[in-house]
Amino acid sequence: MRAGPILVMQLVYIAAVTVCPAGSRSSPLALAAASHPRSQLTVAIDERSLGFWALGYSRANPTGLPAAVICSSGTAVANLLPAVVEASQSNIPLLLLTADRPYEMRDTGANQTIDQVKLFGGYCRWTSDIIPPSEQLPGRIVVSTVDTAVRYATASPAPGPVHLNFQFRDPLAPNAAPWQPDKFLQGLEGWQQSAEPYTAILNLAGNPLPGLPTIGGAAAAASGVGPWLDGGSSNSSSMVAAAGNPQLGQLLQLLLNAERGLIVVGEQVDSGGAAATMQLAAALGWPVAADVLSNLRVGGHQLPGAGAHLSSSIGSGNGSSVSQLLMHHFDHVLLGDQQSWWSKLQPDVVLQLGPRVTSKRVNQFMVRGLCLNGLIP
Numbered sequence: 001m002r003a004g005p006i007l008v009m010q011l012v013y014i015a016a017v018t019v020c021p022a023g024s025r026s027s028p029l030a031l032a033a034a035s036h037p038r039s040q041l042t043v044a045i046d047e048r049s050l051g052f053w054a055l056g057y058s059r060a061n062p063t064g065l066p067a068a069v070i071c072s073s074g075t076a077v078a079n080l081l082p083a084v085v086e087a088s089q090s091n092i093p094l095l096l097l098t099a100d101r102p103y104e105m106r107d108t109g110a111n112q113t114i115d116q117v118k119l120f121g122g123y124c125r126w127t128s129d130i131i132p133p134s135e136q137l138p139g140r141i142v143v144s145t146v147d148t149a150v151r152y153a154t155a156s157p158a159p160g161p162v163h164l165n166f167q168f169r170d171p172l173a174p175n176a177a178p179w180q181p182d183k184f185l186q187g188l189e190g191w192q193q194s195a196e197p198y199t200a201i202l203n204l205a206g207n208p209l210p211g212l213p214t215i216g217g218a219a220a221a222a223s224g225v226g227p228w229l230d231g232g233s234s235n236s237s238s239m240v241a242a243a244g245n246p247q248l249g250q251l252l253q254l255l256l257n258a259e260r261g262l263i264v265v266g267e268q269v270d271s272g273g274a275a276a277t278m279q280l281a282a283a284l285g286w287p288v289a290a291d292v293l294s295n296l297r298v299g300g301h302q303l304p305g306a307g308a309h310l311s312s313s314i315g316s317g318n319g320s321s322v323s324q325l326l327m328h329h330f331d332h333v334l335l336g337d338q339q340s341w342w343s344k345l346q347p348d349v350v351l352q353l354g355p356r357v358t359s360k361r362v363n364q365f366m367v368r369g370l371c372l373n374g375l376i377p
Helices: 003-014 027-035 047-060 081-090 139-154 217-223 226-231 236-243 246-257 271-284 307-314 320-325 341-345 360-372
Strands: 017-021 041-044 067-071 094-100 126-130 161-167 261-265 288-290 349-353
Touching: 003 027, 003 139, 017 027, 017 047, 027 067, 027 094, 041 047, 047 067, 047 081, 047 094, 081 094, 081 161, 094 139, 126 139, 139 161, 246 349, 261 271, 271 288, 271 320, 271 349, 341 360, 349 360
Parallel strands: 017 041, 017 067, 067 094, 094 161, 126 161, 261 288, 261 349
Antiparallel strands: none
């Protein structure tokens, strides 16, 4: 199974230790965990004891990272319930990786096949049922799902257990069957050579940026980057010191080093977020691809008190040049040939604000850049 090594590769960066009982359905995950040189693996034969061992480790771990439990299918998963309840009630992060039969074997009376997806009920902070690995399932989806699970497990103010249920088809053991990895590994080539997690979570809670303009809640958070950008500093260490957050310093350095940056804006409920978006775009000089739900197409960014900052950021007396950065129908711009035209438009860094955009074409454009050109989303 090719999903196991990719998953474990990400797991070693974001989980403290991996614990694993015996079982056949979980073999792809267990073998990958045992084979990775950085994996801290503990093996047990009793799932109930293993669940509480992982619970105690997560409780005592000063880093706050959860232990990851790999478990086989069926009633083996049910034995984790007492530890899951305890973790939920005590707000202790715990990552549950359970193996399952594929969907075509459910409700057929197959051995060791129960409804594992809803087994832990409301005691999990987040649950995901992941389809069997195949060439049609991009590996980056598996990796980013693990990242999302850890984010929910460690989120304040109520961390707790999360459940990832992996469907695996036979054969479970490594085999020499023909397999074309290109589609599965698209977008992961550069990451596989690195020593960093695939996704970095930037937490600014309790760490406000100095010198934030006062425009609104969402606006303040985004536009606070502006002072560093306007200053033109390219010294990463000075930005880290100013921000007090190494990840924020890396983000600022990434934005400053971009040569062909693009801001993609999804739905913005808070009108202050629209104003902050245009402040950031003006400071960076990046074009903005505005979704129909972004609140940018109807003048939502022209808020009282925002015009002066925008004008000074781009050196315009009336702020009218800000509109030159705004693309109302970016999906129409992408109507050209994907091979030649999209290559000419391809940015090197995309900053996406808000959820997934409505336009299918814009989403395909970003995924293409990620897979083919090493785009940093």
